[in-house]
Amino acid sequence: MDEKKVEALWMHLHWLTVLAQQGSYTASAQRLGVSKAAMSQRISELERAAGVPLVQRTTRSVRLTEAGQQLVDGMRDPFERIAQSFSSVRDLADEPAGLVRVTAPVAFARQQLVPRIAPFVRAHPQIRIELDMSDRLSSLATEGFDLAIRHTASPPDTHVAWPLCSTRSVLVASREYLRHHGTPATPQDLARHACLHYPRAQDTSAWHFTPAEGRKKTQAQRVTVPVSGPFSANNSEALRDAAIAGLGIALVPDFSAQAALQSGQLVEVLNGWASVGTFSTQIFAVRPYASHVPRSVSAFVAWLRVALAEGFDVRAAPSRTR
Numbered sequence: 001m002d003e004k005k006v007e008a009l010w011m012h013l014h015w016l017t018v019l020a021q022q023g024s025y026t027a028s029a030q031r032l033g034v035s036k037a038a039m040s041q042r043i044s045e046l047e048r049a050a051g052v053p054l055v056q057r058t059t060r061s062v063r064l065t066e067a068g069q070q071l072v073d074g075m076r077d078p079f080e081r082i083a084q085s086f087s088s089v090r091d092l093a094d095e096p097a098g099l100v101r102v103t104a105p106v107a108f109a110r111q112q113l114v115p116r117i118a119p120f121v122r123a124h125p126q127i128r129i130e131l132d133m134s135d136r137l138s139s140l141a142t143e144g145f146d147l148a149i150r151h152t153a154s155p156p157d158t159h160v161a162w163p164l165c166s167t168r169s170v171l172v173a174s175r176e177y178l179r180h181h182g183t184p185a186t187p188q189d190l191a192r193h194a195c196l197h198y199p200r201a202q203d204t205s206a207w208h209f210t211p212a213e214g215r216k217k218t219q220a221q222r223v224t225v226p227v228s229g230p231f232s233a234n235n236s237e238a239l240r241d242a243a244i245a246g247l248g249i250a251l252v253p254d255f256s257a258q259a260a261l262q263s264g265q266l267v268e269v270l271n272g273w274a275s276v277g278t279f280s281t282q283i284f285a286v287r288p289y290a291s292h293v294p295r296s297v298s299a300f301v302a303w304l305r306v307a308l309a310e311g312f313d314v315r316a317a318p319s320r321t322r
Contacts, residue, residue: 009045009046009049011042012042012043012045012046012049013046013071013075014075014079015028015032015039015042015043015046016043016046016054016055016068016071016072016075017072017075017076017079018031018032019039019043019055019062019064020064020068020069020072021143021144022143023061023062023063024061024062025039025040025043025062031144043055050067050071052065052067053065053067053068054067054068054071055068095124095126096124096126096127096294096295096296096298096299097126097127097296098126098127098128098294098296099127099128099129099130099296100127100128100129100130100146100147100294100296100297100300101130101132101144101145101146101147102129102130102131102132102145102146102147102148102149102300103131103132103133103134103140103143103145103147103148103149104131104132104133104148104149105133105134105135105149105151106133106134106135106235106237107235107236107237107253107255107256108149108151108253108255108256108283109131109133109149110133110237111237111255111256111258111259112255112258112308112312113131113149114131116307116308117129117131119307120300120303120307123303124296124299127296127299127300129300132145135234135235140159140286140287140288145287146287146294146296146297147285147286147287147297147300147301148285148286148287149164149283149284149285149304150283150284150285150286151167151253151279151280151282151283152280152282152284153280153281153282155284155286156286158288158289159286159287159288159289160286160287160288160289160293161284161285161286162284162285162286162301162304162305163282163283163284163305164282164283164284164285164304164305164308164309165282165283165308165309165310165311165312166281166282166283166311167253167254167255167279167280167281167282167283167311167312168253168254168274168275168281169251169252169253169254169274169275169278169279170251170252170253170254170257170261170268170271170275171190171249171250171251171268171269171270171271171275172240172243172249172250172252172257172260172261172266172267172268172269173243173248173249173250173266173267173269174243174244174245174246174265174266174267175264175267176246177194177243177246177247177248177249178267178269180246181193181194183269184249184269184270186270187207187209187223187225187270187273188223188225190207190225190227190249190270191225191226191227193227193229193248193249194228194229194230194247194248194249195207195227195228195229195248195249195250195251196229196230196231196232196233196239196242196243196247196248196249196250196251197227197229197232197239197250197251198232198233198234198236198239198251198252198278198279199232199233199234205226205227205228206224206225206226206227207224207225207227207251207275207278208222208223208224208225208275208276208277208278209222209223209224209225209270209273209274209275209276210222210223210273210274210276211272211273211274212271212272212273212274213274222276223273229247229248229249230247230248231247231248236252236253236256236279237256239251239252239256240252240256240257240260240266243260243266244260244265244266249269251275251278251279252279253279253312254311254312254313255283255312258312258313283308285301285304285305
């Protein structure tokens with residue numbers, strides 16, 4: 001194939017790499033901002049030019065053939081270098097610009113990230129934020145995200161991680177629930193209460209506590225309490241709302257409980273004890289290692305570190321302007 005014909009297929013080749021990342025024509029078309037029909041047509045044209053099948057189609061997904069995978073493997077590094085080179089050129093502009101694709105947990109994004117984004121967008125009108133709210137741990141490299149917000153104690157070693165703030169877990173209940181069922185005085189009392197918990201794989205439905213910092217540690221050992229209740233959910237907003245409705249005592253991250261505690265819808269119980277192991281104590285911004293970080297991403301990370309530096313003190317309203 002002559003050089004001109006190969007050059008005419010560069011876009012087709014890029015679309016094939018996106019298809020390999022996304023695993024479906026629908027997702028790939030959405031990522032590229034084109035129709036599914038256009039996506040399918042370009043891949044068919046590429047296969048005709050190559051003379052061999054590149055994609056195995058099924059009713060639910062697509063897989064690359066050996067030839068298709070060979071093409072994608074050979075193009076991955078060149079396309080990454082092209083993207084980095086273009087990003088470097090754009091950074092020569094006076095103002096950071098471009099699209100920053102961010103993924104963040106649903107509860108954290110809805111309650112803490114979205115309310116704070118407006119000041120950043122106003123301060124950087126050339127930067128666009130695309131936010132994916134999902135509790136699924138997306139692969140940044142394969143799904144095209146520039147940045148991920150992670151509620152974790154151990155960010156992956158293969159990524160750069162910027163600490164944003166500390167967070168803690170809080171036990172919360174409505175005043176109505178506590179009037180009817182009493183207020184627990186010790187972690188062991190929770191065994192007699194309706195406890196709203198976050199189910200996990202191989203979870204034994206138990207909460208673990210140690211005396212909170214500054215508390216006289218007459219019982220410094222870790223306390224484990226089996227818990228049960230009428231409701232569990234893998235989303236801290238749902239647990240918070242169930243507690244507001246009076247279903248029981250919920251253990252949630254402080255960023256989920258902050259607004260309800262400030263408004264008086266919920267009260268904190270057992271604040272002399274610290275929960276261990278259910279939720280992490282740190283929020284990070286992470287991205288894969290790269291020789292060049294776009295200025296738009298650096299600007300957003302710098303803003304996040306300032307906007308979230310104070311954490312989620314339940315006595316203070318979240319800052320919305322910076």
